Amino acid sequence: MPRCLAAPISTLLLAGALALVPSGCARNPVTGKNELSLVSESQEIEMGKQSAQQVEQSIGFYADPQIQAYVSQIGMKMAKASERPNLPWEFHVVNDASVNAFALPGGFIYVTRGLMTAINDEAELATVVGHEIGHVTNRHSVQQISKSQVAQLGLGLGSILSSDVARVAGLASQGLSVLFLKYSRDAENQADKAGFRYALNQNYDVREMASVFQTLDRISSLEGGGGRLPEWLATHPNPGTRIQNTEARLDTLSRSLSNTVANRDVYLQHVQNMAYGEDPRQGFFEGGTFYHPDLRFQLTFPQGWKTQNGADAVVAVSPQQDAIIQLSLAGKASPQEAAQQFLSQQGIQPGNTSSSSVNGLPAASGYFQAQTEQGTIQGLVTFVSYNGNTFGMLAYTPQGKLTTYDGAFRQAMGSFSQLQNQAALSVKPARVELVKLPREMTLEQFNAQYPSSISIEELAIINEVESPSTAIPQGRMVKRVTGGRKPAG
Missing domain, CATH: 3.10.350 (Membrane-bound Lytic Murein Transglycosylase D; Chain A)
Structure with a gap:
């Protein structure tokens, strides 16, 4: 669960897209070809900076300065020798258990701690980071935005919900869509080629690129993989030819790889004692009950609902995928102030409100109705003050179904309480x-x-x-x- 709450309905109704000024064609710095571009370099950088702030706030960086410096050093060497050395490049390890890496426009590159613990040497890391650099140097996100995705560009984190639920609740525009742009096979091949070349230019053993793909494939096929499926495969299409393409590049190399480096032991020393898998200190489920040891609370969701401890909210979706309950941090305002602020948002039609308590904790609730692009939704919002924080619980469903789910909404919100179970409080990653x-x-x-x-x-x-x-x-x-x-x- 995150440290901060995005205003729920405002993010449901509107993605904070950057205004894009058409600028015709631009030269791809890597291929030299002219390509459609509605985004200037300055806009690309600004877009990346804004999205990078959301990544830091919502996912957060892994709290290890040494490993941050290590990854940054590897990335900066390749980026400064690339076709776009003057971008404001940044490289970070984010505190996410998924096996993933991603690039934002303008040169902001991220790898997850899940990826760091899944691979085994510096050369593997270099080829992954080099691949992401390749997306930036080829301006792939800019091309995708220019072609078809301007309307979907957002500056929050991507929704964890299914596309069906997103359509029901008007969530299609929510999220850091730029983070999850689907690239074509040609774009992926370009990024693979670039990453291969950038890593080789720094004298890394690029045979390790194939090892990365093999590891990702094995993780994706592992049953019960601890929730650590490689999202990198989902956001980076992985046709069966990618390993073969890497091997083909190796076969055509004119230089020997005998003096290249993998730096296996150096790399492994950096991941020694690194957190592995989901960090239960940031919340975990036992059945339908969510426990958060660090924030010392618990909440029980309706039986049979699909639950997810996401980057910016804890979410439960009904079996019919037509109702959602989400829990997030909502700042320091009192429950009454938070409820008033929420219900007074443009596009929100408030209903009955009340101030009471939830298990002895100060609380304020209100029903609401809101119009989205996909239709009208109705719901209930409750804010609870506890241990110096205010928590927001938001539940909604399409118009006409509120009576069906009202009891489940109220029961879930009424279960918010102080966590006192010592086993849960003392859990370690x-x-x-x-x-x-x-x-x-x-x-x-x-x-x-x-x-x-x-x-x-x-x-x-x-x-x-x-x-x-x-x-x-x-x-x-x-x-x-x-x-x-x-x-x-």
Whole structure:
């Protein structure tokens, strides 16, 4: 769960798109070809800066200055040697368990801590970061915006909801759409080529690019992968030819790779003790109940609803996908002030309001109706003051269905309470530990001697070992995962 709340209905009704001034064609700095562009470079940079602020506020950076500096150093070397060295390049590790990397217009590049713990050397990281640099140098996001997606451009974080729910509730324009632009196969191939070249120019062993694709494929196919499916594959189309294309580039290289570097042990030392998987301190579910140890509260959602602890809200969607409940932080205003501010927004028609308490905590509620591009929605909003914060609970459904869901909305909001369960309050995230093998052993033998809190199948993937029976040589650094919350049941 995030640290801040975007104004819910205003983000539902309007994405903060940047005004774009048509400027005709522009030369692709990488290919040299003229391409349609409605976005100038200054607008591209401004767009990226605004979106970057939202990324930092809503996802947050991983709190390790050394690893931030390490990733930035690798990225800056490649970016400064690229076709667009004068962009205000920034490279960050975001505190997200998903296996992902993404680029914003203007040179703002992000990798997740989930990606950092999934790969195994600096050359792999360089090819991923180089790929994202390639999207920026080729101006791919600008091309996509220019062609078809100006109306969908937003400056918040992407919705975690299904497209059906988004249409029902008018959420289609919500979110940092620029973060999740779908690129064509040609664009992906261009970015792969660029990343390959940028990494090679810095003397990295570009054979590791194929290893990244293989790792991502294995994670995506792993059943019960701890919620760590590689979103990089979802936002970066992965046709079966990408590994083959990498191998083809290797076959046509005119230079030897014998003196290139992977820097495996250097890389692994940087991910030693890194948080692995979802951080339960930022909230977790047991059944339909959401617990947040750091903020010390709990909330129970309706039985059978699909729940998600998202980047900017905790969300539950009804089985019929026609009703939503979301919980977010709403600043420091009193519940009454927050409710008044919400209900007085343009486009909101307020209904009955009340001031009372929720499990002894000061609260204010109000019904509302709002018109979206997809139709009219009706709902209930409740603000609760607790432990120095005000929490906003927003529930809505299409017009005519409020009576169906009103009881579920009220029951969920009425369950907000102080978290007192000591087991939940003391939960810790899992972390990566390194072991230098004292002798040759299989991964299965390693796991018996140095147990991990993840499955051996997942352990094999993050160590790039083919199977549990694969022998690993003496002296090799191997990752294990320790600690973390064990799922109920």
